[in-house]
Amino acid sequence: MTKITYWGMALFSLIFSASEAIAADVARPTQLGLREAASPQMERITWFHDHLLMYVIVAIVVFVTGLMIWVAIRYNQKANPEPSKTTHHVMLEIAWTVLPIIILIVIAVPSFKMLYYLDRVEEPEMTLKVTGYQWYWGYEYQDYEGVNFLSYLIDEEDIDESKGQKRLLSTDNVVVLPIDTNIQILITSADVIHAFTVPAFGFKKDAVPGRLNETWVRIDKPGTYYGQCSQICGIKHAYMPIEVRAVSKEEFKAWVEKAKEEYANDNTALSPMQVAVLEGVK
Numbered sequence: 001m002t003k004i005t006y007w008g009m010a011l012f013s014l015i016f017s018a019s020e021a022i023a024a025d026v027a028r029p030t031q032l033g034l035r036e037a038a039s040p041q042m043e044r045i046t047w048f049h050d051h052l053l054m055y056v057i058v059a060i061v062v063f064v065t066g067l068m069i070w071v072a073i074r075y076n077q078k079a080n081p082e083p084s085k086t087t088h089h090v091m092l093e094i095a096w097t098v099l100p101i102i103i104l105i106v107i108a109v110p111s112f113k114m115l116y117y118l119d120r121v122e123e124p125e126m127t128l129k130v131t132g133y134q135w136y137w138g139y140e141y142q143d144y145e146g147v148n149f150l151s152y153l154i155d156e157e158d159i160d161e162s163k164g165q166k167r168l169l170s171t172d173n174v175v176v177l178p179i180d181t182n183i184q185i186l187i188t189s190a191d192v193i194h195a196f197t198v199p200a201f202g203f204k205k206d207a208v209p210g211r212l213n214e215t216w217v218r219i220d221k222p223g224t225y226y227g228q229c230s231q232i233c234g235i236k237h238a239y240m241p242i243e244v245r246a247v248s249k250e251e252f253k254a255w256v257e258k259a260k261e262e263y264a265n266d267n268t269a270l271s272p273m274q275v276a277v278l279e280g281v282k
């Protein structure tokens with residue numbers, strides 16, 4: 001590829017992706033940095049990365065590079081034919097032990113604070129249970145009886161771009177969630193280890209068979225958000241995306257009413273044990 005074509009393509013994708021970014025949350029070609037935050041969780045992660053880690057990393061790189069250049073120029077064989085015989089320097093040794101400790105503490109304190117914040121929410125307003133399968137996701141709205149469904153990738157040949165569907169990201173059944181609501185998310189798996197990840201919300205949790213992991217989210221703004229399984233789980237690992245539509249609380253209520261009818265008798269997202277219990281109750 002010639003240089004001109006390359007830069008032309010880069011420019012095109014930049015202009016194209018900038019306009020596309022408003023419609024839905026996807027990774028853009030040539031994008032730098034983290035995905036735009038759509039939750040207080042992701043806002044904190046972005047702050048931590050952009051405004052703390054980045055400064056620390058840049059300062060260390062500049063300092064070490066400067067030191068290496070200085071040593072190479074000042075102490076090479078020509079400039080310094082008689083090397084020093086010094087083997088110990090107490091102040092220097094204290095400095096290179098204490099300084100990294102201070103740097104690590106500066107990173108660790110906000111890091112631990114954030115870990116606890118991301119871990120769980122005290123009083124969730126609703127709960128979504130997610131189950132990973134080879135190779136699709138199952139969703140149960142535990143506060144709304146009967147709203148459970150499976151969610152599969154839409155095949156490439158069936159993608160309808162006029163509906164805003166995206167290759168490798170759009171699913172047949174979309175997870176609808178309300179904004180401004182503390183949502184508890186319980187994550188498990190029915191076969192192998194998967195990972196439930198939506199970058200704009202700032203969570204990535206393993207879905208482990210026989211274990212229930214927990215996280216939470218509070219979505220800031222309406223929109224469509226995408227995620228993918230992030231734990232290599234088999235041959236179709238790349239084909240089990242997550243599509244979330246965040247809507248207002250009123251729209252969510254209306255959706256629940258519709259979903260109750262649409263997914264009635266759909267017990268496919270439930271485990272055989274849950275189905276047995278349900279059928280026993282009836």
Ligand SMILES: [Cu+2]
Nearest residue numbers: 194195229233
């Ligand atoms: Cu998976």
